[in-house]
Amino acid sequence: MKINILIVEDHELTRFGLKTTFEGVDYIENIYEAESAERALEIFNDNQIDVVIMDLGLPGMNGIEATRKLRDTNKDVKVIILTSHNDEKEVLNSLKAGANAYCSKEINPQRLVTVVQSVADGAAWFDPSIAHIVLKASTSSRRFDTDASGKDYDLTTREKQILKLMTEGYSNMEIAQLLVISINTTKAHVASILQKLEVDDRLQAALKALKNNIV
Ligand code: CA
Secondary structure, eight states, X not given: OOEEEEEEOSOHHHHHHHHHHHTTOTTEEEEEEESSHHHHHHHHHHSOOSXXXXXXXXXXXXXXXXXXXXXXXXXXXXXXXXXXXXXXHXXXXXXXXXXXXXXXXXXXXXXXXXXXXXXHTTOOEEOHHHHHHHHHHHHHOSTTXXXXXXXXXXXXXXXXXXXXXXXXXXXXXXXXXXXXXXXXXXXXXXXXXXHHHTOSSHHHHHHHHHHTTOO
């Protein structure tokens, strides 16, 4: 199934580069562009958008506020923050606003193409360069609160294996392919993992796993 993406970036050359990166990618149907958050919201209301690639520093409404508005409008939309700086507060506010992934603008274009596909498929992904910020926050934020470390939550060997892949940002489809199991089996394992870890989504599961050294 093909997806529609929306690129929100005020810098024209960067926007052009992003658009070029996604042109001809087999899983992409339409590429929409906006030079501001306000324009992005208009496009979003008039079109079926699956994944938004969001700059943070925008004229007018910033990317964090725009992310919150997009996710409030439709919680199925996935938002990938693409920014040039990894400010701790910015990272955490993005995640709180509902961003599904956070990437540095230094990211290799081919890697970004993979990240967009993974996120569209339900994976949470954050750039390795910001992982430490998220992990640090996990020790202080209630949302990411965890139990004593060393606990393995009664995960089976298979579940641990899948959880490790989840922390590395692999999508269900990729995990199924890597482990040579069906997508439905993978989804069932992921559902079981979320339940055992008592978390709502993959990002929280990944954070809890890393924090507690489960994987
Ligand atoms: Ca900008």
